[in-house]
Amino acid sequence: MKPSSPRFARRQPVGLQSIVLLLVSASALLLLGCEREDVEHPVPAASTIAEYYVWEGGVSAQISGNVAQVSVTVEPDQYRRGGDLWAKAFPYLFLFSPGTRDALSDHPGLGGVRIVARHPNGDAISQALLSRGTLTPVTWNRALRIARDARQEGTERPGRVQDLVRWGEDHTDFEYNPSYIRNP
Numbered sequence: 001m002k003p004s005s006p007r008f009a010r011r012q013p014v015g016l017q018s019i020v021l022l023l024v025s026a027s028a029l030l031l032l033g034c035e036r037e038d039v040e041h042p043v044p045a046a047s048t049i050a051e052y053y054v055w056e057g058g059v060s061a062q063i064s065g066n067v068a069q070v071s072v073t074v075e076p077d078q079y080r081r082g083g084d085l086w087a088k089a090f091p092y093l094f095l096f097s098p099g100t101r102d103a104l105s106d107h108p109g110l111g112g113v114r115i116v117a118r119h120p121n122g123d124a125i126s127q128a129l130l131s132r133g134t135l136t137p138v139t140w141n142r143a144l145r146i147a148r149d150a151r152q153e154g155t156e157r158p159g160r161v162q163d164l165v166r167w168g169e170d171h172t173d174f175e176y177n178p179s180y181i182r183n184p
Contacts, residue, residue, distance in 0.1 A: 041109030044068075049113075052099035066111035067129070068103065070094065074117050074125060082161075084181045089150060089161050090117035091128035092168035096147035101140055104132055125180040128172040135171065143167060 049068040050061040057073040074090055082089075094100070094115045104110055112131040116124050135143060150164040168174060 041107070043109045044103075044107045048107075049103055049110075052103045053094060053097070054099075055094070066109060067114055068110060068112075069114045069116060071116045071118050073120055076119065084183050085158060085161050085165065086154075087117070087125050087181050088165045088176055089154075089168075091115040091126050091174070092164050092172075093147055093151060095128055095130050095168065095172065096143040096164070098144065100130065101144070119180065123179065124175075124177055126174070126176045128168055128174040130172050139171070143171070 043063055043066050046061040046063050046068070049063070049070060050059050053059045053061075053070055053072070055072045057075060059070060059072055061068055061070045063069070072090070072094060074087075078086070092115075095113065100113050100115075103113060110132065112129055114127060114129040116127040119125055146160075146164050146167050150160045154161040154164075
């Protein structure tokens with residue numbers, strides 16, 4: 001009888017080649033884990049951010065840390081006619097736009113976008129900050145739709161503007177200047 005069953009099998013000695021192969025494989029895996037560096041994403045220039053927005057009153061941008069601050073000047077007649085509701089809505093009209101979505105998508109180093117609606121004298125009327133990652137693709141589509149409806153139908157249907165303000169207040173850090181907005 002031949003001892004061919006596994007319980008009688010003789011153990012093969014581990015060769016030097018097997019040990020070296022094992023050590024090289026382990027070292028390679030260890031180095032791969034250690035060599036991984038975080039990719040640094042630069043923050044874009046302010047002029048690059050300003051190009052994402054168009055407004056007849058003019059747009060200016062600056063970068064503070066990793067947040068883009070975009071200022072738009074609003075003519076006094078525009079917010080007087082629309083009252084507090086439109087004064088609150090101005091930042092959201094710009095924030096929930098393809099420009100903001102694209103700026104955040106195109107520049108991974110950008111942590112957020114703040115829109116400031118300004119009086120011609122330089123005072124901030126209202127402002128809102130949308131941080132990166134706040135909106136998902138689904139909520140971005142909803143935000144774009146709400147803002148579009150407010151732009152297109154807001155004069156005839158003020159409820160569209162109210163919907164935009166509510167959405168904005170639920171998804172941003174916002175601030176209204178009580179000197180310009182009586183009912184914050």
